[in-house]
Amino acid sequence: MSDISPAEWTAILLSLRVAIIATLVATPFGIALAWLLARRDFWGKSLLDALVHLPLVLPPVVTGYLLLLTFGRRGLVGGFLADHLGIVFSFRWTGAALACGVMSFPLLVRPIRLSIEAIDRRLEQAAETLGAAPWKVFFTVTLPLALPGVLAGMVLGFAKAIGEFGATITFVSNIPGETQTISSAIYSLIQTPDGDAAAGRLVIVSIALAIGALIAAEWFARRATQRLHGN
Amino acid sequence: MLRVDVEKQLGEFSLSASFSSEGRVIGLFGASGAGKSSLVNMIAGLLRPDRGTIAIDGETVDDTAAGIHVPTYRRRIGYVFQDARLFPHLSVAQNLDYGRRMNGLAPDPAQHKRIIDLLDIGALVDRRPGKLSGGERQRVALGRALLSKPRLLLLDEPLGALDEGRKLEILPYLVRLRDEANVPMVYVSHDVAELRQLATQIVMLKQGRVTSLGGVKVLT
Numbered sequence: 472m473s474d475i476s477p478a479e480w481t482a483i484l485l486s487l488r489v490a491i492i493a494t495l496v497a498t499p500f501g502i503a504l505a506w507l508l509a510r511r512d513f514w515g516k517s518l519l520d521a522l523v524h525l526p527l528v529l530p531p532v533v534t535g536y537l538l539l540l541t542f543g544r545r546g547l548v549g550g551f552l553a554d555h556l557g558i559v560f561s562f563r564w565t566g567a568a569l570a571c572g573v574m575s576f577p578l579l580v581r582p583i584r585l586s587i588e589a590i591d592r593r594l595e596q597a598a599e600t601l602g603a604a605p606w607k608v609f610f611t612v613t614l615p616l617a618l619p620g621v622l623a624g625m626v627l628g629f630a631k632a633i634g635e636f637g638a639t640i641t642f643v644s645n646i647p648g649e650t651q652t653i654s655s656a657i658y659s660l661i662q663t664p665d666g667d668a669a670a671g672r673l674v675i676v677s678i679a680l681a682i683g684a685l686i687a688a689e690w691f692a693r694r695a696t697q698r699l700h701g702n
Numbered sequence: 703m704l705r706v707d708v709e710k711q712l713g714e715f716s717l718s719a720s721f722s723s724e725g726r727v728i729g730l731f732g733a734s735g736a737g738k739s740s741l742v743n744m745i746a747g748l749l750r751p752d753r754g755t756i757a758i759d760g761e762t763v764d765d766t767a768a769g770i771h772v773p774t775y776r777r778r779i780g781y782v783f784q785d786a787r788l789f790p791h792l793s794v795a796q797n798l799d800y801g802r803r804m805n806g807l808a809p810d811p812a813q814h815k816r817i818i819d820l821l822d823i824g825a826l827v828d829r830r831p832g833k834l835s836g837g838e839r840q841r842v843a844l845g846r847a848l849l850s851k852p853r854l855l856l857l858d859e860p861l862g863a864l865d866e867g868r869k870l871e872i873l874p875y876l877v878r879l880r881d882e883a884n885v886p887m888v889y890v891s892h893d894v895a896e897l898r899q900l901a902t903q904i905v906m907l908k909q910g911r912v913t914s915l916g917g918v919k920v921l922t
Contacts, residue, residue: 593787594787594789602804616790
């Protein structure tokens with residue numbers, strides 16, 4: 472591992488930054504959505520549920536292209552954000568984070584939703600009889616009990632984000648140092664003569680990160696069960 | 703103290719109950735399915751009556767005609783459930799402190815100590831709810847409800863999930879509570895012996911209707 476080149480390190484660190492930011496920004500939205508899907512009945516719920524899962528089944532290149540149309544410089548949302556808030560996504564690492572956030576969103580939401588559904592609602596009733604307003608019930612009972620699920624979702628989302636390729640390269644291209652993540656670096660390397668060794672090293676890094684994430688997610692899931700049983 | 707006059711349709715079952723009481727412990731007696739729990743849940747605000755009024759300590763908390771429905775968390779009641787419902791992610795001490803924190807009450811060490819001594823739960827405070835026996839759990843649940851300083855304590859078959867031995871272990875605590883805690887209670891049970899020991903007044907329910915009202919003598 473000691474012979475990882477500076478260029479490869481750049482791709483690895485960029486991937487980590489993109490995936491960490493994507494996960495941290497997506498998590499509050501993921502929690503809100505998971506709660507909505509687990510606890511509320513409203514018109515259009517199945518449509519929303521389908522929409523959340525769409526990036527999982529849509530060709531990534533389609534998701535990336537839709538992001539380009541919406542969040543690109545001339546896109547409806549992208550233009551507004553660039554003009555009014557100075558936030559630019561196209562061909563920037565921020566755009567890579569957005570693409571990764573969207574692509575990993577279904578994996579983030581699912582464990583959170585499952586863990587909220589597993590909570591005994593009678594505990595929330597008990598909290599209410601003790602004087603807790605609904606938002607306090609959420610922060611003192613629902614969220615702490617769902618926390619292992621939240622962490623599991625974050626780990627899975629992070630793992631997905633770090634490996635995302637199709638939507639990212641479509642939306643923000645493959646610029647070394649700016650948008651070239653591990654995946655796009657591997658893609659470039661295997662198209663270059665003599666790139667095999669470098670590609671191989673990045674492949675090993677990818678596999679290690681993915682396995683680490685799966686083990687961590689499993690560990691959090693086990694913690695969830697313990698927590699619900701009060702041990 | 704407590705005035706109830708409500709109607710509620712729950713599927714095939716219709717509940718229509720009216721009583722008022724100044725008693726220290728109102729025993730709500732009836733077979734399972736008589737509507738006792740639904741009635742208590744309406745007093746707690748967890749269930750909304752179709753029609754009628756409920757007043758606790760002179761405050762109207764439900765009045766369907768006037769569109770009043772005070773949410774549970776503002777009713778200042780305590781509720782002890784059959785299954786304790788301690789928060790599994792909190793220690794016993796944190797469970798006991800929960801109501802005080804949620805209501806923004808100042809710490810009251812004297813009251814805290816009094817209730818912990820009354821219920822003999824001082825040795826349990828550092829444990830997790832998962833490590834308690836059924837009887838211990840129920841005593842902690844009682845303490846948790848009392849420490850939120852309720853103006854009315856609702857107990858829905860608090861001994862229902864315990865075996866005979868455990869029941870006999872908890873009953874004396876309930877008697878002490880009645881005599882020393884100075885909080886009016888609604889005690890739901892289908893057990894005549896329990897109510898004879900605890901209640902000062904009985905409301906008898908049968909298939910969703912109040913069939914008798916009065917002292918413990920009506921339990922024959």
